[in-house]
Amino acid sequence: MNQEASPPVVQADLSVSLGRLRLPNPVLVASGTFGYAREMAGLVDLARLGGIVPKTITRLPRPGNAPWRTIETAAGMLNSIGLDNDGVDAFIEHHLPYLASLGAPAIISVAGKDFEDFVFLAERLNGLPGVAALELNVSCPNVSGGVDFGTDPEMCRRVVQGVRKACSVPILAKLTPNVSRIADVAIAAEAGGADALTLINTCLGMAVDWRGRRSMLGNVMGGLSGPAIKPIALRCVHQCRQAVSIPIVGVGGIATIDDAMEFFITGATAIQVGTANFFRPTASIEIVGLAL
Numbered sequence: 001m002n003q004e005a006s007p008p009v010v011q012a013d014l015s016v017s018l019g020r021l022r023l024p025n026p027v028l029v030a031s032g033t034f035g036y037a038r039e040m041a042g043l044v045d046l047a048r049l050g051g052i053v054p055k056t057i058t059r060l061p062r063p064g065n066a067p068w069r070t071i072e073t074a075a076g077m078l079n080s081i082g083l084d085n086d087g088v089d090a091f092i093e094h095h096l097p098y099l100a101s102l103g104a105p106a107i108i109s110v111a112g113k114d115f116e117d118f119v120f121l122a123e124r125l126n127g128l129p130g131v132a133a134l135e136l137n138v139s140c141p142n143v144s145g146g147v148d149f150g151t152d153p154e155m156c157r158r159v160v161q162g163v164r165k166a167c168s169v170p171i172l173a174k175l176t177p178n179v180s181r182i183a184d185v186a187i188a189a190e191a192g193g194a195d196a197l198t199l200i201n202t203c204l205g206m207a208v209d210w211r212g213r214r215s216m217l218g219n220v221m222g223g224l225s226g227p228a229i230k231p232i233a234l235r236c237v238h239q240c241r242q243a244v245s246i247p248i249v250g251v252g253g254i255a256t257i258d259d260a261m262e263f264f265i266t267g268a269t270a271i272q273v274g275t276a277n278f279f280r281p282t283a284s285i286e287i288v289g290l291a292l
């Protein structure tokens, strides 16, 4: 056989490290846009993903916000789900065994209304089979009444540090863009002991039915996501890349390999696909395939 005519097949190693968390590749799916993975199993080869971040869970069940909860916008969507979930115990019983069986690392997203909630969740999940890492959702725009860990750097540092002491698994702190200086919050999360940052959660927005003279979302305001927020997410990755040395997971408007590459070039070590899962459920796997 003419060796020169057939170039060698390269087995690309796409694995990346987010601090102590090793991922088979840098393409993950974002919390709240992929259910608990079971819903997507018929559409996506889940084992090929770099990681799965299921819907955020809380200590106790939450019914979520009043409808409407999602609105399509010109270049994305608004949501105000309000962290609708059945609580950590139901998650451990019904969803975690399935996530543990998939072959892709599961990064469990948690949110608390106060410091004690976050620590409780970290202790409860620590060491359970299937928990590769925790993603601290200190950035949900759709819940009120709790402490705003994502906007006050010192509160952010304290909650990350509290979780750090309460568990041994790697921690990702997911930050909100709805602040004037995201780098300050990033520095605080790093100081608290975060292994990596996830940037960004949704941008606070609103849709109005002017004829009905009312806001279209039941919760009045909600989080904007999708292509509209990619420039904001890239800006946040850029600003935080200058400010911290821990790895960054970029998320916001990523639907194609070109979007993903823009984040890598800006300093992200890995990316998450969010809203694109709704209009092209195979988007994440297509990006993995094109990277190979």
Ligand SMILES: Cc1cc2nc3c(=O)[nH]c(=O)nc-3n(C[C@H](O)[C@H](O)[C@H](O)COP(=O)(O)O)c2cc1C
Binding pocket: 030, 031, 032, 033, 055, 056, 070, 077, 079, 081, 083, 109, 137, 140, 174, 200, 201, 202, 224, 225, 226, 227, 229, 251, 252, 253, 254, 272, 273, 274, 275, 276
């Ligand atoms: C319907 C919906 C639900 C979401 N729920 C969560 C959630 O429970 N926890 C969380 O951390 N982020 C949640 N997000 C935010 C996404 O994970 C992601 O950070 C954001 O949508 C930006 O990425 P994208 O533009 O690719 O969607 C949600 C987003 C959408 C659209």
